[in-house]
Amino acid sequence: MYPIYIFFIYSTYIFNFLTPFTDETLEFNDKIWDKCGKELRGDSSRDGRLVCYRLHKHLLIRKVEILSSEPFILQYHNQVHRRLAKRAVQEAEALRLEQLKISGFTTTPEKSQVRAANGTWLIHTGRPSFARIFEGLQANINSLDLSTAEPWQILSYNADGYYAPHYDYLNPATNVQLVEGRGNRIATVLVILQIAKKGGTTVFPRLNLNIRPKAGDVIVWLNTLSTGESNSQTLHAACPIHEGTKIGATLWVHEKIFSQNTKSTGLSRQNSLARTGGKTIT
Numbered sequence: 001m002y003p004i005y006i007f008f009i010y011s012t013y014i015f016n017f018l019t020p021f022t023d024e025t026l027e028f029n030d031k032i033w034d035k036c037g038k039e040l041r042g043d044s045s046r047d048g049r050l051v052c053y054r055l056h057k058h059l060l061i062r063k064v065e066i067l068s069s070e071p072f073i074l075q076y077h078n079q080v081h082r083r084l085a086k087r088a089v090q091e092a093e094a095l096r097l098e099q100l101k102i103s104g105f106t107t108t109p110e111k112s113q114v115r116a117a118n119g120t121w122l123i124h125t126g127r128p129s130f131a132r133i134f135e136g137l138q139a140n141i142n143s144l145d146l147s148t149a150e151p152w153q154i155l156s157y158n159a160d161g162y163y164a165p166h167y168d169y170l171n172p173a174t175n176v177q178l179v180e181g182r183g184n185r186i187a188t189v190l191v192i193l194q195i196a197k198k199g200g201t202t203v204f205p206r207l208n209l210n211i212r213p214k215a216g217d218v219i220v221w222l223n224t225l226s227t228g229e230s231n232s233q234t235l236h237a238a239c240p241i242h243e244g245t246k247i248g249a250t251l252w253v254h255e256k257i258f259s260q261n262t263k264s265t266g267l268s269r270q271n272s273l274a275r276t277g278g279k280t281i282t
Ligand SMILES: O=C(O)CCC(=O)C(=O)O
Pocket: 153, 163, 168, 188, 190, 200, 201, 202, 203, 236, 237, 238, 239, 248, 250
């Protein structure tokens, strides 16, 4: 009785911080993938804020594209060099990617309403390529303090993999200590390390946006409004993969750095898994 009880508490606890926040019941049926087929981008003739600009840094020039102004969504083109992205893929594949595995199949005929992917946590500098990517991101995205981010969440989606529509911000009611200690996930930084041959775009259904990034591109968006409230327009998903394997690495950026009481929020376990690339220390 006692161990079962502990397991129940423990799994609910872990599940809470891995589960994206939904403040409503999101429909899960084939219709949710309606926008996945073709690339959908914002219309700059309707919104003059949707512009491209060049970012000059250390003699490198990068193209940055504003995909949406409200919520703010940016695409950094070729932020990660092709070779670096390839090395990061090799490093990712050597990690225990079954750590965050959700197969997509449940005991009922319905598919998982979370995602179908393998994955793991990794600390920011946990592998050389990820450390270099992290440094490069911090140098370019200086409006965000990336040290406030949770460890890398690396996800690998095979054919039929997907990430169901969700929000990245946390529900403060079910993540009380984490949100009190670190604030909410104000921004998401999604690094595309490898794209699928077919499918696997990143879709924002409420914004009519379906992004087909290249390997090495980075998508950044703000999850909260300037008031600090969560922005439900940021609903997004990874469309089903039809062929090949997509690998992405996400940083969920918080408002502030760890505070003392963050240690007891479950993030300590997340961090210990991240330090070992998904291996549980026994
Ligand atoms: O892989 C994608 O396109 C989306 C990933 C995502 O939503 C996340 O990591 O929060």
